[in-house]
Amino acid sequence: MRIFDPHIHMSSRTTRDYQEMYEAGVRAVVEPAFWLGQPRSGLGSFVDYFDSLVGWEPFRAARFGVRHHCAVALNPKEANDPRCAGVVDLLPRYLAKDTVVAVGEVGYDFMTKEEDDAFARQLELAIEFDLPVLVHTPHRDKAAGTRRSLHVVRESGIAPERVIMDHLNELTVRMVLEAGCWAGFSIYPDTKMDETRMVRILQEYGLVRVLVNSAADWGDSDPLKTRRTGEAMLAAGFSADDVDQVLWRNPVACYGQSGRLELEEVPAVPDATFAGDSVLRGPRG
Numbered sequence: 196m197r198i199f200d201p202h203i204h205m206s207s208r209t210t211r212d213y214q215e216m217y218e219a220g221v222r223a224v225v226e227p228a229f230w231l232g233q234p235r236s237g238l239g240s241f242v243d244y245f246d247s248l249v250g251w252e253p254f255r256a257a258r259f260g261v262r263h264h265c266a267v268a269l270n271p272k273e274a275n276d277p278r279c280a281g282v283v284d285l286l287p288r289y290l291a292k293d294t295v296v297a298v299g300e301v302g303y304d305f306m307t308k309e310e311d312d313a314f315a316r317q318l319e320l321a322i323e324f325d326l327p328v329l330v331h332t333p334h335r336d337k338a339a340g341t342r343r344s345l346h347v348v349r350e351s352g353i354a355p356e357r358v359i360m361d362h363l364n365e366l367t368v369r370m371v372l373e374a375g376c377w378a379g380f381s382i383y384p385d386t387k388m389d390e391t392r393m394v395r396i397l398q399e400y401g402l403v404r405v406l407v408n409s410a411a412d413w414g415d416s417d418p419l420k421t422r423r424t425g426e427a428m429l430a431a432g433f434s435a436d437d438v439d440q441v442l443w444r445n446p447v448a449c450y451g452q453s454g455r456l457e458l459e460e461v462p463a464v465p466d467a468t469f470a471g472d473s474v475l476r477g478p479r480g
């Protein structure tokens with residue numbers, strides 16, 4: 196089973212996750228920019244983060260045989276923080292880079308005026324740089340938030356097939372597919388969306404323009420949820436080719452619109468390790 200995880204925050208994960216993902220079949224990922232769990236205090240914090248998304252993280256991933264791409268954006272949560280005004284102006288220099296395959300995550304959190312402005316400006320950047328855009332739909336009041344996001348997308352004039360609406364569920368899938376956008380599903384260990392419900396959605400709505408991701412980050416999440424969904428599909432009677440479409444060919448087609456995907460196999464370095472904190476602690480820990 197070859198797997199492309201189109202939404203995963205590897206900066207929050209360990210090298211063991213990379214090893215297990217490789218063993219499960221994951222060969223490529225997209226890591227969208229998001230918040231750190233606590234507010235950033237200024238622009239420099241974003242510069243360091245974006246630099247690591249285009250520098251350190253692809254290097255680290257390649258050691259474990261995984262191709263790493265990213266999306267950059269001012270996330271909806273921090274669009275409300277005046278200290279982060281100015282991040283959108285930083286984006287063009289990153290959107291020109293080879294491994295940046297989309298603008299994202301953008302969208303709504305609380306649906307404020309500031310979020311509206313950041314969302315609209317970043318849709319303009321996606322059009323200007325001819326890149327797909329990843330839209331995070333809010334976990335609260337999801338149907339209304341998704342409907343409003345689709346409205347903003349339509350107003351922007353971006354081609355719908357360049358838009359990924361993510362974190363969808365049974366209530367929001369139909370409107371997104373009818374709008375012509377990609378329908379992204381984040382499979383979590385808790386109740387938001389699991390692999391059994393995902394299989395039912397695939398049975399009902401088909402496999403076209405559907406993306407499945409783990410959205411794994413520093414929270415309750417599992418970087419192998421893509422694989423588990425593939426297994427659940429097979430158990431439900433889908434073919435290996437169906438699984439390949441959902442877990443590989445669909446994300447390749449979607450993010451391939453950037454013209455920047457690099458999918459040639461990278462040989463994992465045998466026994467790859469990173470010293471990390473042990474360097475600072477010394478041999479006695």
Ligand SMILES: [Zn+2]
Nearest residue numbers: 227229300410
């Ligand atoms: Zn995310």
